Amino acid sequence: MSSLKRVSSAPHIRDNTSTSDIMFDVLMALMPATIFGIYNFGYRALIVVLVSVLTCVASEAMYEYFTKKKITVGDYSAAVTGLLLGLNLVHTINIGFVIIGAMFAIIVVKQLYGGLGHNFMNPALAARCFMVVSFAGPMTNFVYDGVSSATPLTALKNGEEYDVMRMFLGTTGGTIGETSALALLLGGLYLIVKKIIDFRIPFFYIASLVVFVIIFGDKGFDPQYILGHICGGGLMIGAFFMATDYVTSPISKRGRVVYGILLGVLTAIFRIYGKSAEGVSFAIIFCNLLVPIIDKFCVPRAFGAKSLKKEAK
Numbered sequence: 343m344s345s346l347k348r349v350s351s352a353p354h355i356r357d358n359t360s361t362s363d364i365m366f367d368v369l370m371a372l373m374p375a376t377i378f379g380i381y382n383f384g385y386r387a388l389i390v391v392l393v394s395v396l397t398c399v400a401s402e403a404m405y406e407y408f409t410k411k412k413i414t415v416g417d418y419s420a421a422v423t424g425l426l427l428g429l430n431l432v433h434t435i436n437i438g439f440v441i442i443g444a445m446f447a448i449i450v451v452k453q454l455y456g457g458l459g460h461n462f463m464n465p466a467l468a469a470r471c472f473m474v475v476s477f478a479g480p481m482t483n484f485v486y487d488g489v490s491s492a493t494p495l496t497a498l499k500n501g502e503e504y505d506v507m508r509m510f511l512g513t514t515g516g517t518i519g520e521t522s523a524l525a526l527l528l529g530g531l532y533l534i535v536k537k538i539i540d541f542r543i544p545f546f547y548i549a550s551l552v553v554f555v556i557i558f559g560d561k562g563f564d565p566q567y568i569l570g571h572i573c574g575g576g577l578m579i580g581a582f583f584m585a586t587d588y589v590t591s592p593i594s595k596r597g598r599v600v601y602g603i604l605l606g607v608l609t610a611i612f613r614i615y616g617k618s619a620e621g622v623s624f625a626i627i628f629c630n631l632l633v634p635i636i637d638k639f640c641v642p643r644a645f646g647a648k649s650l651k652k653e654a655k
Contacts, residue, residue: 361458364588365418367538371529372425372583378525379518383433387518391428393437397444398424405453419458423447426466426583429519430576430623431473434483442476443469463630464587467580467623474623484515495574498567499619506566509573516575523573530582542598543591543605544581548572550606559614576622577609584622590630597633597640604629604636 380388402420406413415421427447431440447469452461474481484493493516494504508514512522519526533539552568561567571577585591585605592601605625612621 361417374525375519387433394428395424401448443473496619498570526578539586543602546602547581547605550603554610580622
């Protein structure tokens with residue numbers, strides 16, 4: 343019994359890259375959006391992000407210590423969760439709510455299900471959804487340049503004026519890390535070039551949303567309307583950094599295409615027909631739950647499986 347080996351958590355990839363290497367690259371890819379978010383919203387944004395990261399790391403270390411598990415904070419996965427959660431929050435939110443959300447992400451969503459590789463939902467997004475339901479007012483208190491105002495995506499939904507260039511650059515209201523499509527695009531391309539993420543998920547996510555918006559939106563093929571949906575809200579951070587989470591996304595190439603299309607369609611439905619202008623978080627969480635079904639039908643059949651089945655008959 344003592345000779346048994348411990349198998350690391352999923353996903354299992356034939357590669358020399360370690361979990362810590364992957365997570366470190368994700369942290370680096372998020373730096374443009376993080377730095378711009380702090381520049382855009384000021385020192386309060388830095389405090390929110392730091393508290394989120396530190397609480398996630400501390401929660402993971404303490405939970406593993408008291409449950410007598412190996413301390414795994416060195417793989418940076420808790421730091422990634424904390425940074426993603428922080429970037430998905432408004433800079434005006436109460437710090438106590440940040441701590442509650444970060445602890446929920448690590449303890450409830452991640453550790454209670456067995457830790458990294460066993461959670462069935464993205465911890466940062468699950469925590470954000472929990473916070474939206476629990477602290478709706480503070481979570482949607484969008485302030486820019488000291489003035490409370492609607493986000494560009496809300497303006498788009500309500501038929502009001504919005505500036506696509508400002509949405510692309512990020513000089514608008516919103517959560518700390520979602521406003522600059524440019525910064526997120528640079529980080530996403532970095533992950534694709536380094537082969538940390540599969541381009542299929544963000545590509546088919548964004549492409550299917552665009553197609554749905556053109557067909558079912560009330561503007562038709564209006565470039566400004568389409569770009570507003572692409573650059574606004576959490577689409578870019580969701581498509582490149584959350585939908586591509588190894589643990590909660592499909593394992594096959596065909597599955598990732600199906601997953602991306604479902605994400606785009608669901609997000610567009612939430613945005614066009616829903617009460618809220620946003621829909622990325624709930625679309626990703628819902629599709630996370632569908633991943634086992636997608637994998638079941640999209641994973642290639644093992645060589646010889648069909649013939650062996652016939653022989654068994």
